[in-house]
Amino acid sequence: xxxxxxxxxxxMGATLRIMSYNKVGFTGFIAVMLILFMSFIGPFFVPxxxxxxxxxxxxxxxxxxxxxxxxxxxxxxxxxxxxGKDVIIVAVVAGALSTFIAVTFGTLAGFAGGxxxxxxxxxxxxxxxxxQLPLLLVLAALIKLNNIVYLGxxxxxxxxPALLRAVRSQALSLKQRDFVEAARAxxxxxxxxxxxxxxxxxxxxxxxxxxxxxxxxxxxxxxxxLFGLVPFSGSNWxxxxxxxxxxxxxxxxxxxxxxxxxxxxxxILQLSVVTMTRSxxxxxxxxxxxxx
Amino acid sequence: MATTITAPPxxxxxxxQRESGFYRVTHSYFFQKIWKAxxxxxxxxxxxxxxxxxxxxxxxxxxxxxxxxxYGMPYHEAQDQxxxxxxxxxxxxxxxxxxxxxxxxxxGDMGTSILSPGTPVTSIIMRFLxxxxxxxxxxLMISFTLGxxxxxxxxYRxxxxLDHILTVMASILSSIPNYILGILLIIFLGVRWGLIxxxxxxxxxxxxxxxxxxxxxxxxALYHAALPILTYVLTTIGSWMLTMKSSTxxxxxxxxxxxxxxxxxxxxxxxxxxxxxxxxxxMFTLLTIAxxxxxxxxxxxxxxxQYQGIGYILLQSVNKRDYTVMQGVFLVITLAVIIxxxxxxxxxxxxxPRIKLGKQE
Numbered sequence: 278x279x280x281x282x283x284x285x286x287x288x289m290g291a292t293l294r295i296m297s298y299n300k301v302g303f304t305g306f307i308a309v310m311l312i313l314f315m316s317f318i319g320p321f322f323v324p325x326x327x328x329x330x331x332x333x334x335x336x337x338x339x340x341x342x343x344x345x346x347x348x349x350x351x352x353x354x355x356x357x358x359x360x361g362k363d364v365i366i367v368a369v370v371a372g373a374l375s376t377f378i379a380v381t382f383g384t385l386a387g388f389a390g391g392x393x394x395x396x397x398x399x400x401x402x403x404x405x406x407x408x409q410l411p412l413l414l415v416l417a418a419l420i421k422l423n424n425i426v427y428l429g430x431x432x433x434x435x436x437x438p439a440l441l442r443a444v445r446s447q448a449l450s451l452k453q454r455d456f457v458e459a460a461r462a463x464x465x466x467x468x469x470x471x472x473x474x475x476x477x478x479x480x481x482x483x484x485x486x487x488x489x490x491x492x493x494x495x496x497x498x499x500x501x502x503l504f505g506l507v508p509f510s511g512s513n514w515x516x517x518x519x520x521x522x523x524x525x526x527x528x529x530x531x532x533x534x535x536x537x538x539x540x541x542x543x544x545i546l547q548l549s550v551v552t553m554t555r556s557x558x559x560x561x562x563x564x565x566x567x568x569x
Numbered sequence: 570m571a572t573t574i575t576a577p578p579x580x581x582x583x584x585x586q587r588e589s590g591f592y593r594v595t596h597s598y599f600f601q602k603i604w605k606a607x608x609x610x611x612x613x614x615x616x617x618x619x620x621x622x623x624x625x626x627x628x629x630x631x632x633x634x635x636x637x638x639x640y641g642m643p644y645h646e647a648q649d650q651x652x653x654x655x656x657x658x659x660x661x662x663x664x665x666x667x668x669x670x671x672x673x674x675x676x677g678d679m680g681t682s683i684l685s686p687g688t689p690v691t692s693i694i695m696r697f698l699x700x701x702x703x704x705x706x707x708x709l710m711i712s713f714t715l716g717x718x719x720x721x722x723x724x725y726r727x728x729x730x731l732d733h734i735l736t737v738m739a740s741i742l743s744s745i746p747n748y749i750l751g752i753l754l755i756i757f758l759g760v761r762w763g764l765i766x767x768x769x770x771x772x773x774x775x776x777x778x779x780x781x782x783x784x785x786x787x788x789x790a791l792y793h794a795a796l797p798i799l800t801y802v803l804t805t806i807g808s809w810m811l812t813m814k815s816s817t818x819x820x821x822x823x824x825x826x827x828x829x830x831x832x833x834x835x836x837x838x839x840x841x842x843x844x845x846x847x848x849x850x851x852m853f854t855l856l857t858i859a860x861x862x863x864x865x866x867x868x869x870x871x872x873x874x875q876y877q878g879i880g881y882i883l884l885q886s887v888n889k890r891d892y893t894v895m896q897g898v899f900l901v902i903t904l905a906v907i908i909x910x911x912x913x914x915x916x917x918x919x920x921x922p923r924i925k926l927g928k929q930e
Contacts, residue, residue, distance in 0.1 A: 399608075402605065405857075405861065406609050406907055406910055407609075407861075408862070408865030408906050409861070410866060411865050411880075411898075411899050411902050411903070412899070414883060414887045415896075416620075418887045418892070492744065496746045504872065533761070536752070540752065543746065543749065544744070544749065547744040547746070548740075548741065552740070
């Protein structure tokens with residue numbers, strides 16, 4: 278038992294060391310970890326401040342309120358800590374679904390070719406053409422999108438076309454490689470070729486696709502919440518942004534903290550997820566490591 | 570082995586077919602793109618019809634219920650009124666309604682606004698659409714051209730200081746959501762630093778300015794569109810720059826560039842007609858994605874800046890549940906994207922003739 282545990286720690290240490298070869302990517306990775314920690318563990322230590330305190334409206338940061346207070350005198354820091362969970366859950370659900378669709382059908386299309394390929398490509402072209410945000414707005418008017426998992430599924434179901442194109446062209450080029458032809462000549466079977474030869478070589482692409490799908494989902498869901506199309510449920514960075522915008526927080530001198538904090542949280546999350554992919558590339562693509 | 574024996578006659582038939590004029594027209598690149606555009610348009614129209622008409626709580630039924638509850642109308646009367654507004658004959662079977670709906674759309678009939686009775690949806694769209702085409706079109710042209718030039722520059726000066734600065738800027742800009750950048754522009758340029766007057770830049774035209782071919786009109790239109798355009802440009806330029814940079818680095822290693830240099834061609838000519846032209850080709854496939862994204866994003870940007878274009882109207886009608894306007898605007902936005910994609914495809918095939926020969930990707 279002890280040796281297994283030690284081995285796991287060692288391989289994790291090795292992975293972290295590989296990731297740290299790329300400084301920017303590693304910074305992104307650490308930032309993502311911190312945001313995850315803050316959003317999922319933080320709420321146990323910093324409960325959401327829901328009490329209206331009329332005498333403490335729009336305060337600037339102080340020892341008591343680290344990020345100041347909002348239009349009802351509530352602590353902004355507690356809202357930031359509690360507001361990330363929903364955003365991240367929706368992003369992960371949507372990202373996982375988009376990546377799953379893109380990788381499965383992209384590889385299938387690229388590998389099978391012929392009619393299957395033509396069909397997948399034309400469906401992708403159609404979905405890609407329909408502007409996502411207007412469609413989401415129309416959907417928001419017709420069905421209630423107040424369940425976060427449900428919202429994530431809808432975002433994921435719409436967000437795959439661009440990723441599928443990338444995966445498909447990657448599969449097309451991998452198909453021509455010598456090692457795939459060798460595997461074919463050895464008659465190793467389609468399942469083996471796809472899961473042991475092609476997919477491991479596309480791991481980098483899959484990880485990047487997942488990260489990009491997540492940022493796309495963050496973009497769309499915050500937009501929906503900001504413009505009041507998803508019913509407010511609890512605290513969420515999008516809701517904070519929306520309230521700050523609607524209450525005209527941008528026009529008061531001391532209220533800038535209220536609008537800038539959710540803005541900063543969202544932008545930092547987006548940036549870290551994107552930069553983190555550079556380090557993940559190193560882990561999944563050994564060829565990149567030698568150059569460093 | 571049997572296939573090699575039977576193969577030649579099959580090939581001959583194909584060649585004969587290819588020679589006939591009809592085959593050539595129907596399988597030409599142009600025709601295929603038109604067909605694809607029309608098919609996509611049909612899918613979107615059908616999807617919209619089913620959303621509006623077939624969902625369990627569809628807006629037509631909701632509207633009828635509303636009329637009955639609010640004004641105590643009998644069901645038939647309410648149904649008639651709903652039918653008139655949505656321009657659907659509700660007494661027909663569903664497929665009849667569908668055909669009717671398609672027929673109406675082909676004639677530009679999208680029903681009448683629910684909230685401002687008597688105003689046809691088409692006239693609302695005609696009033697607001699030009700502003701979106703104007704602002705989004707100018708912004709895309711600026712960011713595309715500027716992105717290509719900057720990307721080319723970055724590839725030539727790669728690993729230089731300016732390349733690093735521009736790369737960092739491009740990555741940051743492309744990961745900030747466009748509506749957040751819009752809010753930041755208002756906060757900092759407008760409110761904090763007081764550089765611009767956000768209030769007077771709202772809307773599409775200042776009061777008193779009449780549309781027409783006058784300098785005053787163009788200046789005013791640009792003044793009001795400046796903030797949306799700036800936002801579109803800043804949020805899209807990053808991805809153009811980065812893609813162009815990596816594409817240019819790839820082209821610079823090609824043999825024909827080395828040959829051109831060996832022939833002693835002028836540096837400027839190599840950059841523009843050898844490197845620039847070939848490196849910018851992959852950008853046009855990205856353009857199709859960008860058009861949809863920017864037009865879709867216009868909903869948010871126009872709302873942030875109170876710029877009355879088609880996106881602003883879409884969000885307004887969604888918020889007020891004006892379903893007929895919402896449906897019409899959604900269709901027009903999608904059609905605009907389909908048409909823009911069609912032209913991007915044609916432009917791409919004109920720039921890269923290999924595409925027309927069917928060697929896509």
